[in-house]
Amino acid sequence: MRCPVIITARVIDTINSLSANDRGPISNALTMEFILGQNPESTLTPMQNVVYAILRFYVKQDMERSREKASGDGSFTPCRCALG
Numbered sequence: 001m002r003c004p005v006i007i008t009a010r011v012i013d014t015i016n017s018l019s020a021n022d023r024g025p026i027s028n029a030l031t032m033e034f035i036l037g038q039n040p041e042s043t044l045t046p047m048q049n050v051v052y053a054i055l056r057f058y059v060k061q062d063m064e065r066s067r068e069k070a071s072g073d074g075s076f077t078p079c080r081c082a083l084g
Contacts, residue, residue: 005034006062011055018051026052034059 007030015027029040029052044052 006059006066008062011058014055022048030055
């Protein structure tokens, strides 16, 4: 069984804070990787790749926290980023 994808408020807030030109490609990149299993890096500009790498880290970190919490008491409270 695959781990569920966790999109927390810090990821959504970061995407919403991006310019309209960056929001779509980065949202599509997250979908490409976490839903379709494709590598989206070639679809992004170098700066979008930097932002995407940060968001990808957030998603993976939140998924790992979810797995750790699931083995404990079952609750999950994501942490907020100091930047977000």
